[in-house]
Amino acid sequence: MATLVATVGFLSACTAGPSNRPEIVTNDGPAASTTRTVAPNEVPPLENADSGIPWRNCSGEMQAMLTAQKLPSWLAVKCGKINGVLDSPYAPDRGTTRIQLVRAGQGPVPIAVVNDVDGLPGTVYAARLAATLPQEFFKKFQLVGMDRRGTGNSTAANCVQPEVRRTMVELDPAAIDVDAWFRAAQSAGQQCSITLESQLPALDTWRTAADLDSLRSALGLDRLNAIGHGEGSRVVSMFADRFPDRVGRVVLDGVPDPTADAQLASEGVAKGGEAEWDAFAADCVQRGCPLGAEPERALLELLGQLRTTPIEGPVLDITAGSVLRAVLVGLSDRSTWPTLAGALAAARNGDGSGLVTMLTPYAVGSDVQAAALDGTLVTTCNDMRDRLSLDQVKSAATEWQQKFPLFGPTAAQRLAFCAPWTIPDHPLPTPTGRGAPPILVIGTASDAITPLEGSERAAQQLDSGVLVSWQGAGHGALGVSPCATDTATKFLTDATVPRNGTVCPP
Incomplete structure (x- = not known):
């Protein structure tokens, strides 16, 4: 639900004449490949871009988003657009x-980047990811971030x-008011269907x-290199499933559980959230953070306080529900x-502005960026x-509240919010990438969005x-993680495939 921004070092600490119009790219599904055959265990060679995409300076609004967190002066960032095929079941x-793109870096070899549907737009995420990588990497590569459709x-x-x-944001999951969850979901579904x-x-x-395949074509490539972050890895793995002979070097950084059982997958997310909160709390104590020596107790006290007296605001109230969303x-x-x-510490003293700032991109949006909740809801x-059913959701929420007190009911809400939706006309298969070259899957032990167990199953x-x-x-x-980053960059740069099951230290 948020972006990845950190400073990275490189260690080996692992164990064992362009048109003014956007290019229009059509996609008629898998076709005969003109690329040379690559064996399933062979990493494909790198290709330089032969792009007709007109890269330009980003607009003021886009530039403001891209530089909200400072980018290094050496990192050149340009914007572009292509058109893909809508391919609605009605047509x-x-x-x-229209697909928004950002190119970060000027190396000749493109790597497409896709982010979580409920996180930063893929364009912004790609620029910030690039800022964590060494300048040397961009002598060979450029990251091409893509905002997912919707x-x-x-x-x-x-x-x-x-x-x-x-x-939908302010409802308190712990109340397990499933009727209210369903009413909100029904209203949202009706509005989205009409709009x-x-x-x-x-x-x-x-x-x-298929948009990734349109991007591949627009970049003039036989095979597309790609990085999928979190839930964005589902898109990249589905690309590998649909177009295995068009797959280049692929890194999936956290993959959602591939199981078709939504209830099982949601329970895993609740478990992952609890594990990551524990890691946050330990880090908080070590840093001497303003939540004191018992961060979980401080959070629970805040939730109790807000259940009695929410902090009212013009665009969003800070309630127990919105706090739990902000925590995630x-x-x-x-x-x-x-x-x-x-x-969180400020909210305990009646100041909810910090939490509102964290929630605004997701729940409120702005004049230049729609709230991420809408696209998340529709795609999910x-x-x-x-x-x-209502009874099934209530049963799951009650059970998970006992097992995962902080985030169990929040995970059950996700199931309720999709209850009024029609069944998808293209149910997602479990991606196997049969015929694709090696795909590097990175899992994180305590991950609230894509828990390690799900990533392990996806890799299998x-x-x-x-x-x-x-x-x-x-x-x-x-x-x-310097170890994981080093492993991924060696795979992308030198085609070095690590041993399956490699473990990087904390």
Whole structure:
């Protein structure tokens, strides 16, 4: 739910004449490849871009987003756009969707970057990821961040009315008021169906994988190198499944559980959230943070205080529900842990402004960026096969509240919010990437968004998956763990495939 920003060092600490119009790229599905055959255990050679994409200086609004956290002076950043095929089930293989891109770095070899649907837009995430990598890396590579369809500046889904969005964020999961969850979800679903019309069912991971193939074509490549971060790894692995002979060097930094059982996957997210909170609390105590010697007690006291007296605000109230959402946002980016601790401490004294700032991109949005909640809701529910009844959600929430007191009910809310949605017309298969070259999968021991157990299962399901696990905490390891980052960059640069099961220290 948030971005990855950290400083990285390199160690080997692992064990065992362009047009003014955007290019239009059509995609008619897998076709005969013109590339030379690459064996399943062979890493493909690198290709230089032969791009017709008109890269330009970014607009003022985009520039402000990109530089909200300072980028190094040597990192050149440009913006571009292409058009992909909307491919709505109402008009298969027809329509267009605009895809926003950012190029970070000027090396000749592109690496596409896809982020979580509910995190930073892929363009911004790519620039910030680039800032954590050494300058030397960009003599060979450029990162090409892509805003996923329905997010950022890729025709963002802006369909949920503000008051309904507020309700969905402010509801207290611990109350397990499943009726209220379902009412809010039904209102949101109806609004999105009316506003987006035929576009609605086209906002899913299946079709976003085809956008990656459109990007590959626009870059003039036979094979696409890619980095998927968190839930964005689902898009990249689906690309590998649909177009295995078009896959280059791929790194998946945290992969969602590939199971089709939404309830099992959501329980894993609750478990991962608890583990990452424990890591945050230990770090908080070690740093002498403003939550004191018992951060969890401080959080529970704040939640109790807000259940009696919420902090009212013009765009968002700070309630127990919105605090838990902000905690998940803050936990997912390790560099923001001090900010999260400060915001929680301030809220205990009646100042909720820090938490509102953390939640605004997700729950409120701005004049230049739609709230991420809408695109997250649409894509998540379009991807999810299961539709649970009110009784099933209530049972799961009650059980998980006992097992995972902080985040169990929050995970159950996700199931409720998709209950009114229609069944997806393209149910996501479990990606196997059969015929694809080696795919590097990195898992993080304490990850609230893509728990390690799910990433392990995803790596096992991929025919050519190679797992590296980092025994640290946070959402993703690239740019945070020197060992994992070094392993990934050697794989991308030198085609060095690590031993499956390699473990990086905390």
